[in-house]
Amino acid sequence: MNERRKFRREGEERRRQDLIDATLGSVAEHGLEGASLRTIALRAGVTAGLIRHYFPGKEDLLQEAYAALMGRMTEQAKAALLMENASPRQRLAAFVTANLNAPIIDARVFSLWATFIGRAGADPSLARAHREGYLGFRNEVEAVVAEVLAAEQRRPDANELRRHAIAINAIIDGLWIEGCLAAEMFSPGELAAIGVKAIEAELGLAPERGKDK
Amino acid sequence: MNERRKFRREGEERRRQDLIDATLGSVAEHGLEGASLRTIALRAGVTAGLIRHYFPGKEDLLQEAYAALMGRMTEQAKAALLMENASPRQRLAAFVTANLNAPIIDARVFSLWATFIGRAGADPSLARAHREGYLGFRNEVEAVVAEVLAAEQRRPDANELRRHAIAINAIIDGLWIEGCLAAEMFSPGELAAIGVKAIEAELGLAPERGKDK
DNA sequence: GGCCTTATTGTGCAAGTGTATAAATAGCTT
DNA sequence: AAGCTATTTATACACTTGCACAATAAGGCC
Structure with a gap:
């Protein structure tokens, strides 16, 4: 039976x-x-x-799951930077736009991120995993910012560059959270538009004119 | 015995x-x-x-605890806005500075926030509690922004105001997270300085000159 | 000071937890 | 087709969990 x-x-x-x-x-x-x-x-x-x-145990499973999550997130995020033959400014805008739309703006991913990172304070291995991911992300941002400013004939020192990267990172993160938590409060593309504008203001770039030439 | x-x-x-x-x-x-x-x-x-x-049960205790946490956070945050006889711009700067220093920048508070909000996706009552807190916060921001721009003789329409508030909120949130997760990476007051600068850039305010008059 | 309310303790219980380990079988090798 | 091996199931175990409830004593009231 x-x-x-x-x-x-x-x-x-x-x-x-x-x-x-x-x-x-x-x-x-x-x-x-x-x-x-x-x-x-x-x-x-x-x-x-x-x-x-x-x-070996539940702890290990959770840790591998978190690593997998982080891996997917940063992989998708960085993919947008790989555009060839585009101006630095366009690449920056594409990066921001990619980060502020699906599939990166996603309630489920956010829930996972928040749940795991809430334990980062208590769990050093989680904290280190986050730190590495964050710094990698910020370095990417800093590199693009340097290119954008160079294309504008500007020569920022290391400190200025660092501060721009921190601010831009914050803008992306903040808008990402808003979008994940209340997607229906924003029209499609609105967050990306706000983000691009805010970042160009931060960098002191002239507002984009219609395509000329 | x-x-x-x-x-x-x-x-x-x-x-x-x-x-x-x-x-x-x-x-x-x-x-x-x-x-x-x-x-x-x-x-x-x-x-x-x-x-x-x-x-009545554990669920209720957790819910009340979350409500208490949110209450304390927003209460402290809004307190900075109550400064009398200060220019709108000064009040905005004070608001940002207050939000980007202790006790609001705090690893423990962040851990709590993340842990609870991670469940907002699954728990509607938590989601609603968050939504209300967030909108209240953003409305405060929007009100100050309106005052700041009015003082500069500018007349933004409702949509522009809304977008500024969303962006500024994102900047504060994003820097808050960075500070909570890696406080030792920033010198004291650095995040607040970055935040104030980024927000003034977003609003198109001229960089602050030394006190004149 | 004795009494009465109720805040507080202590114990019990069924359900669920992570881990350990024995038993079974799927699918490859020969 | 038979046999082997390691993937998979199943069961057991000690422990924790949230909840229920009876027993107790703290402290205000008369």
């Missing part, structure tokens, strides 16, 4: 990925507290015991 | 406040997952059973 459940063997990479995705899904829906091994396993279509076969 | 624990009766308001503080402390240190009724009670110097006497 008691039939043992049928199952399929999956490749190791695939299973690990599925478990990590299931973990992120659980955390996004019910928070860290609601993400039990059984919940996660159920979501991954697997029994709880299997998790122990791929991860 | 088994002596029952001695205790003191406290006023109702006092006990509720203590329990709420203990809750915030627990959540800040160990996250929502680590904030059990027993942990909270221990921190408040009380037995777990007592919590049920003041709060």
Whole structure:
């Protein structure tokens, strides 16, 4: 009468990925507290015991899940900077726009980010993971800003550059949060437009004229 | 041999406040997952059973704790706006400065904010609490911005005002996060200086000259 | 000072937790 | 087709959790 459940063997990479995705899904829906091994396993279509076969403990699973989340976020964010043959200013605008639209503006991703980063104060390994991600991001910003200003024949010193990068980073982060928490309060593209304008004001760039030449 | 624990009766308001503080402390240190009724009670110097006497359930306690946190944050933030006989521009600068220094820049407060808001996506009552707090804050900003621009003889329309408020709010939020997460990366007052400058650029205000007249 | 209210403690309980480990079977190798 | 191995299931265990409730004593009231 008691039939043992049928199952399929999956490749190791695939299973690990599925478990990590299931973990992120659980955390996004019910928070860290609601993400039990059984919940996660159920979501991954697997029994709880299997998790122990791929991860030494729950802590490790959570940590890998957070790393995966950060990786995806920064990867998507930086992708917008790779445009070839575009002016620095256009690339900066594209970067900002990419960061202030889907899929980066996303309630689920924000929920995950907030949940994990709330523990950064207590968990040093999470704090370090964040610090690295943040500095990498800011350095990217600083590099583009340097190019933009150079194209305008301006020679900012290191300190000025740093302050611009901090401010621009803040603008993007702040608008990102507003967008994630209350997407329906903004019309499509509105946040990106506000962001680009604010950043150009910060850099003292003349307002864009219609395409000439 | 088994002596029952001695205790003191406290006023109702006092006990509720203590329990709420203990809750915030627990959540800040160990996250929502680590904030059990027993942990909270221990921190408040009380037995777990007592919590049920003041709060119908854990959910209610958490909700009241979040409301208390938000209340304190916005209260402190708005206090800076109450300066009498100061120019609008000075009041705006004071507001920004107040928001980008201790006690509002604080790792513990940030941890709490992030932990709770991470659940806003799943918990509608938390989401609403946030929405109200955010809109109240932004309206304050919008009001000051209107005064500042009026003092400069400028007549922005409602939409322009709204966009300025959104951008300024983002700048403050973004710098707040940076400061909370990595306070040691910034010299004292640096974030506030960056914030004031960025906001004045956003509003198109001429850089401040030394006091004349 | 004795009494009465109720704030507070202590204990119990069912459900759920992470971890450990034994038993089974899927799918490759030969 | 049989056998092996390691992926997967299933069960057990000690512990914690939120909640319920009976027992107790603190402190104001007469």
